[in-house]
Amino acid sequence: xxxxxxxxxxxxxxxxxxxxxxxxxxxxxxxxxxxxxxxxxxxxxxxxxxxxxxxxxxxxxxxxxxxxxxxxxxxxxxxxxxxxxxxxxxxxxxxxxxxxxxxxxxxxxxxxxxxxxxxxxxxxxxxxxxxxxxxxxxxxxxxxxxxxxxxxxxxxxxxxxxxxxxxxxxxxxxxxxxxxxxxxxxxxxxxxxxxxxxxxxxxxxxxxxxxxxxxxxxxxxxxxxxxxxxxxxxxxxxxxxxxxxxxxxxxxxxxxxxxxxxxxxxxxxxxxxxxxxxxxxxxxxxxxxxxxxxxxxxxxxxxxxxxxxxxxxxxxxxxxxxxxxxxxxxxxxxxxxxxxxxxxxxxxxxxxxxxxxxxxxxxxxxxxxxxxxxxxxxxxxxxxxxxxxxxxxxxxxxxxx
Numbered sequence: 001x002x003x004x005x006x007x008x009x010x011x012x013x014x015x016x017x018x019x020x021x022x023x024x025x026x027x028x029x030x031x032x033x034x035x036x037x038x039x040x041x042x043x044x045x046x047x048x049x050x051x052x053x054x055x056x057x058x059x060x061x062x063x064x065x066x067x068x069x070x071x072x073x074x075x076x077x078x079x080x081x082x083x084x085x086x087x088x089x090x091x092x093x094x095x096x097x098x099x100x101x102x103x104x105x106x107x108x109x110x111x112x113x114x115x116x117x118x119x120x121x122x123x124x125x126x127x128x129x130x131x132x133x134x135x136x137x138x139x140x141x142x143x144x145x146x147x148x149x150x151x152x153x154x155x156x157x158x159x160x161x162x163x164x165x166x167x168x169x170x171x172x173x174x175x176x177x178x179x180x181x182x183x184x185x186x187x188x189x190x191x192x193x194x195x196x197x198x199x200x201x202x203x204x205x206x207x208x209x210x211x212x213x214x215x216x217x218x219x220x221x222x223x224x225x226x227x228x229x230x231x232x233x234x235x236x237x238x239x240x241x242x243x244x245x246x247x248x249x250x251x252x253x254x255x256x257x258x259x260x261x262x263x264x265x266x267x268x269x270x271x272x273x274x275x276x277x278x279x280x281x282x283x284x285x286x287x288x289x290x291x292x293x294x295x296x297x298x299x300x301x302x303x304x305x306x307x308x309x310x311x312x313x314x315x316x317x318x319x320x321x322x323x324x325x326x327x328x329x330x331x332x333x334x335x336x337x338x339x340x341x342x343x344x345x346x347x348x349x350x351x352x353x354x355x356x357x358x359x360x361x362x363x364x365x366x367x368x369x370x371x372x373x374x375x376x377x378x379x380x381x382x383x384x385x386x387x388x389x390x391x392x393x394x395x396x397x398x399x400x401x
Contacts, residue, residue: 023372029054043068104150163291184368196275209240304355
């Protein structure tokens with residue numbers, strides 16, 4: 001089987017999408033597939049890592065924003081347009097495409113010309129994303145149409161949760177073609193045995209800082225407890241569209257108490273999470289993202305660090321039901337109260353007492369390798385289904401081209 005993965009994100013890029021597809025490439029290679037990845041040249045700040053064994057990674061220059069991200073219509077097109085020609089010159093039996101839907105549509109069209117099946121990895125619902133950012137109605141309509149076309153045209157659709165699956169069906173995906181595989185984290189990197197980055201008292205936020213997360217709520221909450229806890233700080237790692245505003249707000253409310261470390265490697269991120277009082281996660285309720293279960297929740301759980309979740313919906317339910325930390329309303333006052341409680345738990349030793357329990361849950365329910373194995377099984381089944389149809393049509397003698 002010749003499997004092709006097309007995505008703007010792939011290791012050494014530091015993102016949940018890159019981690020997912022890196023694990024998928026490894027899982028497909030373990031199944032004996034010839035794996036080719038068509039992706040981008042990594043940003044300058046990306047850590048240096050070797051490509052997965054058995055996976056041929058083909059990189060192409062792409063436009064990035066000031067933060068080094070491929071994010072925005074022009075940036076997406078700088079990857080999608082060359083991808084057409086890169087796909088036309090490649091031989092493959094099955095293709096895997098990840099968001100944005102424009103990439104999915106490019107892969108779908110070329111695969112249709114080559115009469116090859118496509119598996120679409122729907123780790124997110126982009127229609128809901130543009131709605132949450134209050135995008136103009138024409139933009140929302142275009143994204144919805146693109147996403148619906150990809151979902152209907154893909155031979156298989158991968159979903160990361162039951163909530164995402166429900167939204168995909170609402171958008172027009174065939175439930176029979178959807179496989180819900182869950183979300184995961186690399187439990188070899190994110191583990192309780194990681195050395196803490198520092199002995200300071202701090203809360204940590206890792207990953208994207210965007211409008212639908214509004215992590216300024218944590219800065220506002222720190223301001224409410226700053227006088228009672230003069231040594232406690234906030235540490236942000238990652239980047240995003242609201243980072244500049246976050247810096248300004250931090251200097252206004254709690255000068256010198258909030259630091260921004262930029263994008264760091266998974267190993268470095270694990271060290272900062274390990275030493276934190278809690279890992280901060282937020283989703284603005286009621287804007288269309290209540291179904292999300294952010295990957296940073298699983299990263300903290302795998303290390304055993306409690307999660308402080310601000311928001312509602314599936315993410316909050318996960319934190320409560322799996323006892324991964326505390327989930328509160330999306331208000332600075334509620335977050336501040338949770339910070340006080342978590343600081344008290346740290347001082348009493350209760351946090352360390354629960355670390356093994358949380359990490360055990362993550363090892364059982366959120367292993368990235370286990371998720372990738374399930375996805376690779378779907379990709380293999382889709383490829384074999386096509387081979388079976390060819391054999392049936394030719395009396396059992398045909399082989400994939």
